[in-house]
Amino acid sequence: MTSSEAPEPGADARGRMPSAEAGRPRAGAGVAGDPRSRTRVRVTSPRTSAARTRSVSIASEIDEQTRLGEVYITSLMRSQLRLALTVLVILASTLGLLPLAFRAVPAIADVDLLGVPLPWVLLTVVAFVEIIGLGWFYVRQSERNEDDFSDLLEGR
């Protein structure tokens, strides 16, 4: 019984339902102290209890807007922003530099690829492939960042 509850300490221990319903249960949040009396976990398994205590505190640190809670949210924001800026820098230093490259090395226009001038290839197929590739990279990495964050909160 207890062990089956353990994997979701966040939702359970705080006596609230997952975020989809976050609003209404909050009205009864004062009652949240009562489900807390399910301290049976502590009795049965010290290890789960340790994990649970910690997970509760990080989420509530964030809810309480303490400095520690802010550090956690800031770390998530930083990792996501760093990722977004990486994508932007890659885009700027490839596609974004093309006009300058065309200006600096006009000879690029004389190169043919399968009969098509190189600028035309770069500004159609290559550009679109790069954009899709960067988008795919971003989606994968950003979901990883979020998974790391929720693992952190759930104390795994």
Next chain:
Amino acid sequence: MSNAASIVAVVLVSIASLAVGAFGLRLSRTMSDFYVASRGVGPVLNASAISGEYLSAASFLGVAGLILARGVDMLWLPIGWTAGYLLLLVFVAAPLRRSGAYTLPDFAQLRLESVVARRASSLLVVAIGLLYLIPQFQGAGLTLRTLTGAPSWVGQLAVAVVVCLNVLPGGMRSVTLVQAFHYWLKLLALLTPLFFLLGALGGRSGDPDVGAVFVADWVEPLRGDHALYLTYSLVLATFFGTMGLPHVVVRFYTNRDGRAARRATLAVLVLLSGFYLLPVLYGVIGRYVASDLVAAGRADSVVLELPSRLFDGPVAEGLTALLAAGAFAAFLSTSTGLVVSVAGVVSQDLVRWGAGHRQGIRTFRLSTVAVVAVSLLLTIVSAGVPVAHAVELTFAVAASTFCPMLLLGIWWRGLTARGAIAGMVVGGGLSMGAVVSTTFGIATGGWFGVVMTQPAAVSVPLSFATMVLVSVATRASAPEHVARTMVRLHAPEHIDLNRGSFHPERWYRRASAPVSPVSPVSPVTHVNQSSAANGATTEGTDSGTQHTAYDSGDTTARRSQPTARRD
């Protein structure tokens, strides 16, 4: 030309759009259906709808025409319009969805906690929306005139009527299906004739007009005056402008959650890339077989005229009709999206006829009719004004106003309401000034004139700088709940956290009506509208009472709760 077939095609597209809309109508019941389709739209359907709405006549007809006329430098337009979605994906998509707002003014109010910022955003949405709508209506009139010889107002009225009929009964839900249908229609309408054209071109002996193709001005990049500045300015406007367009942004609220929003955007990148290769090919083929259109000033109609250059009789007629259908779908879907987003903002902020669910929908419908009527009127008034450039400039306006507001608002805690408003005024003023001066031909020569034709490279950095500087100067008036808003914007939905309780529908219903159980699909229900003037008075009923006690600035309540939890 092929009158009869094209007319039939346009009528068929209109009927099919209405039928698809009617199908979606059955599913549309609540107020949030009207604004955001209750957010229950799957990623693929949503991605098709986003792309369908985004690909306007400028993409369907304009890109090919510009490439035919001006060559390689114009390839930056389709790239920019696609890369704009990449930047939207990496900086805005998930946080915007998580904000839970329906429209850009909703977002401004949530993040900046200022009614003035909300109103400023509303005005800007209406301005950008009209600026984008007028070229759509004008283009529809011109296209129908080219195809059938009918006077311009026929096409304009046709678009207006079909848009109204689509939006009025079902709002956003039925529109979503219609726009998804339009994407695939547009893709097929360009793809099918392309096979025929390439086949015919391959079968020809000896290229007739190679002389027009291998001209340095056309085939080599950066040959025009000030080409480097113009190119970079265009890149900046399109890369950063997409995320600030009201009809683009409103589509993001229809995703299920932040992750779904990202995945849908990735799908959009694929759909747009696939589509944008086609008009480029039309432009190039046009250069081979129809380069005389440039001299005749009809480059924009190259897509529609190509079939009759290479085929005769029914084949040419059929292909032209297909292309006409695609073009008409382009006018319809973009206008529909714009009308929905502008009408949404008008009904929320600029007029208020009663509150509550039914009145909300009625207001939305009245606003729809009003928006369509006003843009039709403006289109007729501005008949002689060349507005084709206006679409490009709209991107510059969006990039210098909403883009910095979104980027700084999402990623920087320091943005204040005054900073955002100051930045939007500076960036909006400059770029709108450019719109007016180029539209009415007041542009002067020299560098100033160049900047006015493509203002983004100046106005976007200025707008960012203004927002940052004014925000730093007004640090003291930072939004009270910014920390909680950041949790809301960035934390994944499945984690159970307090995200504040802004909900856009409270804003519409704040006058008197009881707050009916808030839309169950919405992940966020709590308020921190306290600073939004009416926050405390909004919710006088059942569930609302406790929320008010909890949320509206009563810090003791807020603190006591977690303490109780901890012991």
